[in-house]
Amino acid sequence: MQLLENHVVLITGGGSGLGLGVARHCLAEGAEVAILEVSPGKVADLEAEFGDRVLVRQGDVRSIDDLQAMRAAVEKRFGKLNALIGTQGVFDGNLPLAETPLEKIPSLFDELFQVNVLGYILSAKIFVDLLEQNDGAIVLTSSTAAYAADGGGLFYSASKGAVRSVVNQLAFEFAPRVRVNGIAPSGIANSQLAGPRSLGMDHMKQSDIPKENFLAQFQELMPLKHLPTPEEYGWLYAFLASGRNTLMTGQTIVADQGLFNRAVLTQDLPGADSVAGGIGKPEVSLA
Template identity: 30%
Template structure:
């Protein structure tokens, strides 16, 4: 029996979490299509060719997404895992009284419409492989700081889109989400790590390991796995 290497597609591949996802998957023998809005000259993970395909597309542009689907089909002929990671980071947009409609619409276009378009156009490849979709949401879908309305709304919508797609696309395609908390590669103060019940802030590989687990968790669909070191379970009161 022929054993074929599994193929994953990661959007937002040039960002912090995206680079971690691509590197993690390549290291575990996956073929990876790394999609980002701008070409990433130096990486992630390996030079283009062989097990890595670079794609340049704006996930909110349906024509660009459709073109990327054809490229992946020509390159791999299958798709086992789609990770919708692309998103406009930087949660704060300023006071709601000054929030521009342009900012609101752009965040929803990339963070919410983008994953919908990716699911729409890659569903045939995923269905044939009985693959999985993992959406990268955020703990901002469940809790907020001031002035993050457009980001929180986009991630909350993506959480709802996750269970809607799970019902619509199952049983052939499972759809889940990972909601990261504070993920960084920077040096932090001891107090920044210590406030987490897990004893540290998150790293990109924490998200990548969870997404890879969901790719194989055959009885899990429509779920959101929070990866935040326990912060959403921690009661905090001002002293």
């Protein structure tokens, strides 16, 4: 029996990068999948890839109307919902606060927190009763930036820290009928996280970083030298979304390729020269 057989899974922000990889894995595990995606171009790409196998709708997670329309579409087609997976996000370009224009701070804060946090809260509110009917699950995306500095700038890190708290509180409020957990990825190959529109960086993506530079930085920092694809994170989301998870709620799994367990003093490890001399600001940022 496949992990998500007889499950209906809704993925917000599933049009590219991590969300698309998770969607592909959920399909492979037997789920019926619905995707809410804000970009019309990505919606067209999803329809071209999946055809009628996936319910795809264009919509913004910040819009109550769009989320309610998505709910109506899910109910009409499937009649139920077993899991809500949130993967949408906006990056902040790893911009230090000292270099952030003062007049841009309010709009930058609003943009990142509305997409990265409010979108999850609204989705949880609108879909929770459907999930309760099936003893369902919510899985949200935090980041290693929520646990340690320099995984992003101040606003991205703060928003991902807020996601951890959302997971904790909703797990408490929604128990025992709905399990709520999170995943905190680090590096993701071909990450499609875009920069903030409020800083004029929405045309930029993390995948614009030259691949060889990203790999070199990643391999220096990570005990596990493999840079995971979005699909490789899929099984974590699928397990937490499935009925097989009868053990965990209110937890955020750190999937960091050993980042937080790396050596910082040992001299004879690869990259030890730079470690011994003190690691400067990384040239690339992780998820």
